[in-house]
Amino acid sequence: MWGTWPDPLPEPLSWKPDAIVVLGGGDLARGKQAITLAKQYPDVPLVVTGDGGVLYQQLIDGGVKKSRLTHETEATSTVENARFTRDWLARLKARRVALVTDGFHAPRALAIFSDESPDREFQAVFDGRPAEPSNWYTYCERRERLAVLHNLFVHGIWIF
Numbered sequence: 001m002w003g004t005w006p007d008p009l010p011e012p013l014s015w016k017p018d019a020i021v022v023l024g025g026g027d028l029a030r031g032k033q034a035i036t037l038a039k040q041y042p043d044v045p046l047v048v049t050g051d052g053g054v055l056y057q058q059l060i061d062g063g064v065k066k067s068r069l070t071h072e073t074e075a076t077s078t079v080e081n082a083r084f085t086r087d088w089l090a091r092l093k094a095r096r097v098a099l100v101t102d103g104f105h106a107p108r109a110l111a112i113f114s115d116e117s118p119d120r121e122f123q124a125v126f127d128g129r130p131a132e133p134s135n136w137y138t139y140c141e142r143r144e145r146l147a148v149l150h151n152l153f154v155h156g157i158w159i160f
Helices: 028-040 054-061 078-091 106-116 135-155
Strands: 019-023 046-049 069-072 096-100 121-125
Touching (some): 019 028, 028 046, 028 096, 078 135, 096 106, 106 135
Parallel strands (some): 019 046
16 A cells, blocks of 8 residues: 655755754664764754654764754654744754654655744755665554644645
């Protein structure tokens, strides 16, 4: 059913971000991607949202200074990630924001963040679909399809 959709191709950032938002709820690949971006853009602040501390600690262990990190711990969904980081992004005067997530989650995350903060520009940063996805990854792809429908009917947000 729906094959591997959604499965966008990763693209390099087309601009320097004003902030990097790392979305919790994923695996350690999101942390690795965030560390890579943090090294590429050493003066850009990072906001970790919806994370129980695993990604936050992974970033610190990966060499990201705590002074660059904001840890938003209350979000339990992508909609809340977008809502709860909005004020942080305003304080940072962030106009262009890189969203670190997984490929299967990127289209919905972009739609939700753009809906919540239409005055900002967002681009998703993620690794491509693994050649041999883990059971966790396959489960998340399937769950994402239901989440797209949930966001349409509950929040009125469609990803296309």
